[in-house]
Amino acid sequence: MHVAADAETVRADPGEAFRTLAREQLPRLLSTARRIVGDDAEDMVQECLLKAFQRYGQLRDVAAGPAWLTSILVNCCRDLARASARQPDEIDFEALEQFSLFRHIAYEDPYPYSDSLHLDFLEEFGCDDVRAVVMRLPLTYRVPLVLVYMEGFLAREVAEMLDVPLGTVLSRLHRGRKLFEKQMWEYAEQSGLLQRKDEP
Amino acid sequence: MIGCREAVQRLWEYLDGTVEPDERVLVEEHLARCRTCCGELEFAKELRRMLARRPDGDLPADVLQRLDQTIEELGT
Numbered sequence A: 001m002h003v004a005a006d007a008e009t010v011r012a013d014p015g016e017a018f019r020t021l022a023r024e025q026l027p028r029l030l031s032t033a034r035r036i037v038g039d040d041a042e043d044m045v046q047e048c049l050l051k052a053f054q055r056y057g058q059l060r061d062v063a064a065g066p067a068w069l070t071s072i073l074v075n076c077c078r079d080l081a082r083a084s085a086r087q088p089d090e091i092d093f094e095a096l097e098q099f100s101l102f103r104h105i106a107y108e109d110p111y112p113y114s115d116s117l118h119l120d121f122l123e124e125f126g127c128d129d130v131r132a133v134v135m136r137l138p139l140t141y142r143v144p145l146v147l148v149y150m151e152g153f154l155a156r157e158v159a160e161m162l163d164v165p166l167g168t169v170l171s172r173l174h175r176g177r178k179l180f181e182k183q184m185w186e187y188a189e190q191s192g193l194l195q196r197k198d199e200p
Numbered sequence B: 001m002i003g004c005r006e007a008v009q010r011l012w013e014y015l016d017g018t019v020e021p022d023e024r025v026l027v028e029e030h031l032a033r034c035r036t037c038c039g040e041l042e043f044a045k046e047l048r049r050m051l052a053r054r055p056d057g058d059l060p061a062d063v064l065q066r067l068d069q070t071i072e073e074l075g076t
Helices: A007-012 A014-058 A062-083 A093-098 A101-108 A117-123 A127-135 A139-150 A155-162 A166-190 B004-016 B021-033 B035-052 B061-073
Strands: none
Touching: A014 A062, A014 A127, A014 A139, A014 B061, A062 A139, A062 A155, A093 A166, A101 A117, A101 A166, A101 B035, A117 B035, A127 A139, A127 A166, A127 B035, A139 A155, A139 A166, A139 B035, A155 A166, A166 B004, A166 B035, B004 B021, B004 B035, B021 B035
């Protein structure tokens, strides 16, 4: 839980107020960065902290500190992605829209001896597998997915962080979820998670 | 009335609470008579739980320590 420093403390010793906020939010920032940029997370948090410290005087509402820090972090991550940009693979959104992981699992029936097919499929995924699947998504869709479903921000908060309309975030979330489901299946196939279980 | 395709397209938004009230009614009407889509709904809930799962001790202590040192040095 975020305990905001009161305005008087911030005025009296802004450096200390910033350090308190940064320390409190550090685990969450690092976790978010790892989910968005993987191995570059430490560098991104480092850069975020430096930028945030320089701009701390611009923070009007100390209670908004966590979202403000996350916003700076996300922008550092986007800058990194732009700098190392490669052409993203073309996505067939029409075909993607028709994809349902639930129905695909039922159709493919990877564990024919199971009576809880869908849960068995999900149980094959450890936290590292989930992170690896998320990392396969283009950044445009990965960022809102991470912030809303992994970090618990509201879509409207994410819209403010990314400085885009709410409708854009909702649309990216929709496509991001579909891509996530599709990538889960592909990852499971490629990583051997679909090896038949309980086969006599 | 909506069909399975339209209902499935709205399931996550339904769980997020971001569908319009009239669409929410349509999804609920469909769920009331479609067992397959109820399965889809439960599966979507499990997927969301999986995404939100946070493993204990996930963050590397050495990285946290270095970043904490950065914070300590800022402005001092």
